[in-house]
Amino acid sequence: MLVEGIKSRPQYPGLIADCYANHHVIAADGDGAQAIIDLFNQHGPQIKGRVTIVYAETLPNSADYTTRLKQLPVEIVHALPTVVTAIRRLTGVLHVARMGTRIYAAGTETMIGLTVQLAQELGMDPQAVLTEHRGTMARRVQCVHCKGFTENVKTNIVKCAHCGANLLVRDHYSKRLAAFQGVCVDAEVPGELPEIVEVFK
Amino acid sequence: MNQEFKKETFRDDYTFSNSPESIRRFPFPFWEDKYMYSVNIEPHTKGPAGSVFEFPIDINEHYVSEMADRAIVLKEDPLRCQALPHMMLAQWDFLELLMTSMARDYPQWFSLKTEGDNWHWINRPLNIDQKFVFGDPSTLPYEPMxxxxxxxxxxxxxxxQRDGQLWMDAGIITTQADWSLDFDVGMNFMEWHGPVPLAHDMKVFDRALKFLLNLQLGQPVRRLNWTMTINPRLDTSPENYNKWGKDRTTVTPENVGDKVHLRVELQALWRLPRSNAILFSIRGYLIKMRELVTVPKWGRRMHRVLKSLPQELIDYKGITRYRDTTLEWLSQYDDGAPTSQGGGPD
Structure with missing residues (x-):
C-alpha cells in the first residue's frame, strides 16, 4: 500500500475539431476556456454545425473567459458557477442530443473526468470524448473505505472529507467513478504518515 | 477427496487450519528457489487424483466455512458483487459452467437435472434445493452470478471482450488480495493492472492479453499467483484495509508460524460459450508457515524465495513489515540442502 510510482493515468491528447459532427458540445472549467479559444483559432473553419459550450466559472478571471467564449461563432454559452452545476447543465444538453453530436472536455481532470463519466452513462464510448487538460493537476479522489469523494486534492496524502481517514492518493484512476483511488496510508500504524507534500499542482 | 467440511472462521478468532491431507495437496507455487513474474500459463487440464487440479472447480474441506464468510462480506458490503447490465448472458454462462462442473465432479454433494430450460439444482452441504428457469433471472433469489x-x-x-480488449464488467470478489472490484469494474485489462509494478515494463500484460483474446472454448488455462497474509483472513480487501492493515505489525518471532500465511491463488481463465466473455476464477488457498514447513522442501524453498525477492515485490505484496521476522523463523528450516525442481512435495 505504500508503493508509489505506479503507472496508469488517462491521456488527454488535446482538442481537435471533428469535421464530421453536426453538433459540438464542449464542456470546460477554468483555464479550459483557453483550450476552446485555441481550438477555434486553429481549427475554426472545420467546425461546422451547432456549437454548445458549457463552462464552469471556477477561476477569478472566469467572467472574462465567458465574455471571450461568447464572441466565438457558437450557438450558446452556458456559464455556470461550479463544476457540479456545469455537469448538471451538460446532462440536460446531452439528454436531448442527437446522432452526430461530438463531445469535447477541457480544463481540470475533474471536469474532464465527470464529462467522460456522463458520456459513458449515456451510452457513449468514453474514448470518443475529445479531451485537453488545462489548469490545476488537483485530483478528485475516492476513499476506498467509505466511498466518499474528496475534491481538489493537491497533496500526496489527504484527509478524507467524509470519514477522516488519511488517504494515500494512488495513481489508479477509474473512468467510471471519474476519480483516483485513495487508500488509508496509516492503517498499519495509525498516525505514522509519510511527509505530506504538494504534488498535484 | 472424501472429507468432512470443517467448521472454522476466517475472522475474529481465526480458527482456520489445514488437515494433513489438505497440506499435502496445497498448490505450492514456487518451482525453483527464487521468484519473478512470468506469464506462467498452462492448460487447465485434469491433474492427479486428490490434487487441487483433479477437477476444474476444486471443492475442499473449507467449503462450507468459506461460503459462510462470503455471506458475511456480502451482507456488510453489497458492492463486492457487481455486474454491468450487458453482462446478463455471461452470468448465465458462468452459472452453467459451475453447476455442471460441480454436479459432474462431486455428485455426492451437488446435483443438477435439466429439462430444456427447467433446471433443478441441489447443493447438499449448504442445504439448497432450487428449481429455476435457465435464462430467467426472476426465478432465482439473486442474479445468476x-x-x-x-x-x-x-x-x-x-x-x-470487445475492441481488442478485455473489460472487467462483472464480478463477485470477497476474498481478494487487496484490489477493489467496486473501483475496477468497467476497466480494461491494462487499466486494472495499472498498479502492478515491474510487469508493465516486462511486457507481461501485452503478451498475456494477446494470449487471452484468443482463448478457446473448452480449453481453459491456469496459473498460480501468490502473496502473504497475516492471520487466515479471506477478506483482505482494500475496503477493509483500515481494519486488517494493523495485523501486519503483530508478527513476532513467537507467533510467525501461526500468524504468517502463504496465500496462493489458482487462477483459471475460461471462454464462455454464449457471451464470448472470459471467466476469471481466483481460487485462494491459505497455509500457515507452521503447516508449510511440515514439508521440508517447502520450508527450505520458502526461505530462499523470500530472501531473494525484489524490493518492489516485497512492497507491492505488503510483506515489508514482517519479512525479516519471517525470514529469521524460516531459516531454522533451511539447512542449505538442494531442492528438487517443481513445486510438489518430495
Missing part, C-alpha cells in the same frame, strides 16, 4: 458465486469457493470476475 451472485446466486452460484455464493455457492462456490473462489472469487470470480467476468470479462467482456
Amino acid at each position: 451472485e446466486y452460484i458465486g455464493r455457492q462456490c469457493q473462489g472469487d470470480f470476475s467476468i470479462q467482456d
